[in-house]
Amino acid sequence: xxxxxxxxxxxxxxxxxxxxxxxxxxxxxxxxxxxxxxxxxxxxxxxxxxxxxxxxxxxxxxxxxxxxxxxxxxxxxxxxxxxxxxxxxxxxxxxxxxxxxxxxxxxxxxxxxxxxxxxxxxxxxxxxxxxxxxxxxxxxxxxxxxxxxxxxxxxxxxxxxxxxxxxxxxxxxxxxxxxxxxxxxxxxxxxxxxxxxxxxxxxxxxxxxxxxxxxxxxxxxxxxxxxxxxxxxxxxxxxxxxxxxxxxxxxxxxxxxxxxxxxxxxxxxxxxxxxxxxxxxxxxxxxxxxxxxxxxxxxxxxxxxxxxxxxxxxxxxxxxxxxxxxxxxxxxxxxxxxxx
Amino acid sequence: xxxxxxxxxxxxxxxxxxxxxxxxxxxxxxxxxxxxxxxxxxxxxxxxxxxxxxxxxxxxxxxxxxxxxxxxxxxxxxxxxxxxxxxxxxxxxxxxxxxxxxxxxxxxxxxxxxxxxxxxxxxxxxxxxxxxxxxxxxxxxxxxxxxxxxxxxxxxxxxxxxxxxxxxxxxxxxxxxxxxxxxxxxxxxxxxxxxxxxxxxxxxxxxxxxxxxxxxxxxxxxxxxxxxxxxxxxxxxxxxxxxxxxxxxxxxxxxxxxxxxxxxxxxxxxxxxxxxxxxxxxxxxxxxxxxxxx
Amino acid sequence: xxxxxxxxxxxxxxxxxxxxxxxxxxxxxxxxxxxxxxxxxxxxxxxxxxxxxxxxxxxxxxxxxxxxxxxxxxxxxxxxxxxxxxxxxxxxxxxxxxxxxxxxxxxxxxxxxxxxxxxxxxxxxxxxxxxxxxxxxxxxxxxxxxxxxxxxxxxxxxxxxxxxxxxxxxxxxxxxxxxxxxxxxxxxxxxxxxxxxxxxxxxxxxxxxxxxxxxxxxxxxxxxxxxxxxxxxxxxxxxxxxxxxxxxxxxxxxxxxxxxxxxxxxxxxxxxxxxxxxxxx
Numbered sequence: 001x002x003x004x005x006x007x008x009x010x011x012x013x014x015x016x017x018x019x020x021x022x023x024x025x026x027x028x029x030x031x032x033x034x035x036x037x038x039x040x041x042x043x044x045x046x047x048x049x050x051x052x053x054x055x056x057x058x059x060x061x062x063x064x065x066x067x068x069x070x071x072x073x074x075x076x077x078x079x080x081x082x083x084x085x086x087x088x089x090x091x092x093x094x095x096x097x098x099x100x101x102x103x104x105x106x107x108x109x110x111x112x113x114x115x116x117x118x119x120x121x122x123x124x125x126x127x128x129x130x131x132x133x134x135x136x137x138x139x140x141x142x143x144x145x146x147x148x149x150x151x152x153x154x155x156x157x158x159x160x161x162x163x164x165x166x167x168x169x170x171x172x173x174x175x176x177x178x179x180x181x182x183x184x185x186x187x188x189x190x191x192x193x194x195x196x197x198x199x200x201x202x203x204x205x206x207x208x209x210x211x212x213x214x215x216x217x218x219x220x221x222x223x224x225x226x227x228x229x230x231x232x233x234x235x236x237x238x239x240x241x242x243x244x245x246x247x248x249x250x251x252x253x254x255x256x257x258x259x260x261x262x263x264x265x266x267x268x269x270x271x272x273x274x275x276x277x278x279x280x281x282x283x284x285x286x287x288x289x290x291x292x293x294x295x296x297x298x299x300x301x302x303x304x305x306x307x308x309x310x311x312x313x314x315x316x317x318x319x320x321x322x323x324x325x326x327x328x329x330x331x332x333x334x335x336x337x338x339x340x
Numbered sequence: 341x342x343x344x345x346x347x348x349x350x351x352x353x354x355x356x357x358x359x360x361x362x363x364x365x366x367x368x369x370x371x372x373x374x375x376x377x378x379x380x381x382x383x384x385x386x387x388x389x390x391x392x393x394x395x396x397x398x399x400x401x402x403x404x405x406x407x408x409x410x411x412x413x414x415x416x417x418x419x420x421x422x423x424x425x426x427x428x429x430x431x432x433x434x435x436x437x438x439x440x441x442x443x444x445x446x447x448x449x450x451x452x453x454x455x456x457x458x459x460x461x462x463x464x465x466x467x468x469x470x471x472x473x474x475x476x477x478x479x480x481x482x483x484x485x486x487x488x489x490x491x492x493x494x495x496x497x498x499x500x501x502x503x504x505x506x507x508x509x510x511x512x513x514x515x516x517x518x519x520x521x522x523x524x525x526x527x528x529x530x531x532x533x534x535x536x537x538x539x540x541x542x543x544x545x546x547x548x549x550x551x552x553x554x555x556x557x558x559x560x561x562x563x564x565x566x567x568x569x570x571x572x573x574x575x576x577x578x579x580x581x582x583x584x585x586x587x588x589x590x591x592x593x594x595x596x597x598x599x600x601x602x603x604x605x606x607x608x609x610x611x612x613x614x615x616x617x618x619x620x621x622x623x624x625x626x627x628x629x630x631x632x633x634x
Numbered sequence: 635x636x637x638x639x640x641x642x643x644x645x646x647x648x649x650x651x652x653x654x655x656x657x658x659x660x661x662x663x664x665x666x667x668x669x670x671x672x673x674x675x676x677x678x679x680x681x682x683x684x685x686x687x688x689x690x691x692x693x694x695x696x697x698x699x700x701x702x703x704x705x706x707x708x709x710x711x712x713x714x715x716x717x718x719x720x721x722x723x724x725x726x727x728x729x730x731x732x733x734x735x736x737x738x739x740x741x742x743x744x745x746x747x748x749x750x751x752x753x754x755x756x757x758x759x760x761x762x763x764x765x766x767x768x769x770x771x772x773x774x775x776x777x778x779x780x781x782x783x784x785x786x787x788x789x790x791x792x793x794x795x796x797x798x799x800x801x802x803x804x805x806x807x808x809x810x811x812x813x814x815x816x817x818x819x820x821x822x823x824x825x826x827x828x829x830x831x832x833x834x835x836x837x838x839x840x841x842x843x844x845x846x847x848x849x850x851x852x853x854x855x856x857x858x859x860x861x862x863x864x865x866x867x868x869x870x871x872x873x874x875x876x877x878x879x880x881x882x883x884x885x886x887x888x889x890x891x892x893x894x895x896x897x898x899x900x901x902x903x904x905x906x907x908x909x910x911x912x913x914x915x
Contacts, residue, residue: 013470013473016470017470017473017474017477018477020470020471020473020474021474021477021478024474024478025486028486028487028490029490139615139618139619139622140611140615142562142614142618143562143566143611143614143615143618144611144614145566145569145570145573145586145589145607145610145611145614146570147569147570147573147586147589147590148589148607148610148611151589151593151596151603151604151607152604152607154596155596155597155600158597159596159597233737234732234733234734234737234738235737235738235739235740235741236740237692238730238732238738238739238805238808239740239748239751239752240692241690241692241724241725241730241732242724242725242729242730242752242756242808242809243721243724243725243726243752243755243756243759244725244751244752244755245755248751248755252743252751253740253743256742256743257740257741257742268476271476271477271478271479271480272479272480272481272563272567273479274479274482275479275480275481275482275567275570276481276570278479278481278482278485278570278574279481279570279573279574282574283593293482293485294485294574296489297485297486297488297489297576298489298575300489300490302490305485305486305489305490306486308482308486309478309482309483309486312478312479312482313477313478316476316477316478316479317477330742331741331742332741332742332792332794333741333742333792333794336792336794336795337794
């Protein structure tokens with residue numbers, strides 16, 4: 001019950017964050033010097049064309065009213081029309097977001113599946129060689145620019161090993177449309193196309209590895225320190241005294257309480273993960289939101305840019321809500337007390 | 341959450357020699373400090389220590405294009421025959437400048453807001469901490485992309501955009517420290533003695549944030565440089581021909597894998613700079629015993 | 635004294651930290667006969683916790699090292715016992731009641747889960763077979779033995795949902811799960827308020843007497859010693875300085891340290907947990 005209240009409160013705060021976010025984005029798009037219509041049309045357009053577009057975009061109305069229209073649109077899920085593709089920004093983002101979402105999902109999975117065991121190993125053999133190895137690995141993961149790692153992986157796969165594809169999301173000769181969820185892996189599974197599923201993972205592997213490294217390093221580091229912290233707790237000593245075997249102690253009694261900090265970190269770092277996704281998508285020619293975002297940014301397509309930033313923010317907020325639920329699930333103290 | 345529980349206000353007077361001793365016994369910190377010092381020196385002295393300082397500009401020397409690393413060209417040459425080593429050293433300047441400007445703005449602002457939110461509580465806290473929540477939700481890279489798109493792709497705009505978001509981390513850090521210190525006896529004693537708010541914030545609380553702050557700032561310098569490099573990799577940083585590490589990786593990647601040095605070596609340079617700041621921060625964290633600062 | 639259930643003979647333990655050797659136990663000998671209640675009393679740092687850990691086999695080495703002496707349990711030498719055999723004893727035949735009810739229970743698992751897990755692995759070590767359902771039945775049985783009114787509800791609860799006194803009783807129940815013969819209690823209830831601690835000690839004493847268990851009470855509190863034990867060992871700086879039947883030792887302490895300990899107990903009501911009794915000479 002308290003947890004429900006806690007969640008409701010979090011959802012309300014999240015909504016507030018989104019309102020704030022919309023203001024920031026609107027401010028960037030409208031208050032900055034320069035005429036969005038002129039920017040979109042370029043210097044060769046006539047004054048008449050510019051004022052036509054200004055009229056169409058509602059740029060001649062008072063700023064508050066413009067913001068009202070923008071928010072009203074957001075509330076309906078309408079991000080306006082792209083000046084570049086002439087299509088609703090929603091459609092453009094919807095068709096690209098699924099690819100980004102799939103990439104990010106696999107990235108998080110990899111980061112956890114690798115980061116947590118590494119952290120556990122480092123904590124188990126604290127100050128011995130596994131610990132030092134993990135520490136070095138974590139530092140290198142943290143300081144290697146994602147785009148550089150992406151390039152290195154691409155060189156490795158494309159020119160040295162020749163096992164994995166280096167660009168795109170699906171081979172051209174496979175005839176498949178992911179029209180159920182938009183995720184190649186899930187839709188492949190749902191439609192019983194195991195070939196698609198396999199290919200989807202082959203194409204996902206390198207980009208998600210490049211993207212996962214930084215987060216994985218953080219997770220390994222945090223898992224290590226929180227495992228060490230938990231290991232010194234009385235209840236772990238107690239379970240030892242009651243003869244609970246070490247594997248159970250480590251993987252059940254220590255791991256679960258140690259799980260909250262890495263989850264929290266993931267939530268905080270999620271924004272920078274999305275940022276890195278932009279670069280990684282570009283290197284691997286991943287047909288995601290980033291490619292669209294960068295293209296529209298270079299074309300000064302304001303509505304699309306606002307849409308992309310807004311969707312990134314909403315993605316962040318939603319992921320953090322999911323993390324709140326997960327944290328409550330992992331740790332009954334939060335579930336019962338409803339605080340964090 | 342960024343909680344700093346271990347930072348105790350007790351050790352306010354520290355023995356400089358003792359600190360130096362502990363620092364010099366910490367290999368991470370020493371290597372980090374060494375890298376940072378070398379990088380900074382190299383960046384400052386770039387015109388005097390590089391073999392071809394004239395290659396910084398739009399020099400073209402087609403006879404020497406795509407040469408592999410050699411005694412003459414340590415890091416090889418690029419597609420128009422410029423010495424990559426020279427350009428990498430000059431590129432450090434942009435990276436360091438970026439870190440300096442971004443943190444030079446973000447750290448004071450973030451610290452100030454964190455102090456206010458942590459000390460005064462109430463609506464001040466609510467407003468400031470909600471602001472940090474909003475800022476946290478925007479990926480700095482995406483924000484920088486958007487801002488540079490609306491304005492124009494150049495270094496100053498990128499720096500402004502990154503700084504506009506980066507303060508939030510420092511605010512959260514200082515906020516959590518201040519909240520803990522607010523109820524500590526030395527603060528309450530000062531309050532009882534009628535010390536001004538100004539005195540309490542800047543004379544009692546701030547000095548106790550310094551060690552955590554320096555760890556955070558050192559770690560952040562590395563991350564800001566990474567974000568900046570990503571921006572210029574996307575073509576939204578400083579514009580050519582001024583040498584920039586991210587830009588060099590991007591333009592060199594067109595010639596992979598045959599002329600690998602053109603992108604790999606500048607990439608390694610970014611890595612080394614970020615590594616230096618990270619190790620330094622890590623070492624300082626051990627030194628100051630501020631376990632939870634990331 | 636060979637009939638003692640637990641017999642510690644001339645036990646020496648040292649800790650090696652940063653190249654420095656610290657002798658924390660220097661020839662400790664004590665006996666806990668079956669069905670008897672013995673107290674080991676001393677200030678913090680006296681070595682009583684190390685003695686306890688050595689008996690339970692919980693010392694971590696490094697840094698700890700047993701350098702001499704014998705630990706005899708039921709006539710068997712614990713140190714030469716094969717590891718497997720020793721594990722069969724820990725948490726089953728010899729069991730521990732932990733001190734701090736706030737920190738000795740895992741916060742993220744239910745009481746039933748934690749107790750069930752202990753029972754599961756105790757069963758496995760002893761070669762007993764029990765289904766999950768049977769284990770939970772046993773868990774609830776033990777919970778009601780420590781006077782929990784709603785054992786099912788307690789089993790479903792997380793530690794945070796229980797009061798300190800209830801958690802302490804859960805810790806006692808945990809120790810009783812596998813019907814131990816020797817119970818080692820590490821200052822149970824010191825973290826609780828006076829009334830609750832008195833209740834806990836009463837419960838513990840009743841349980842021990844009703845089942846004929848041997849109890850080794852480790853404490854720094856002389857009031858607790860009087861309340862629970864018939865025989866007492868006084869430890870100081872890694873050696874047993876004095877021992878004897880509780881009443882005798884309290885009446886005529888010979889060792890200077892014991893005298894100081896007893897003198898340090900406030901004589902007036904309110905100053906100590908069992909002050910009233912001590913106020914009457």
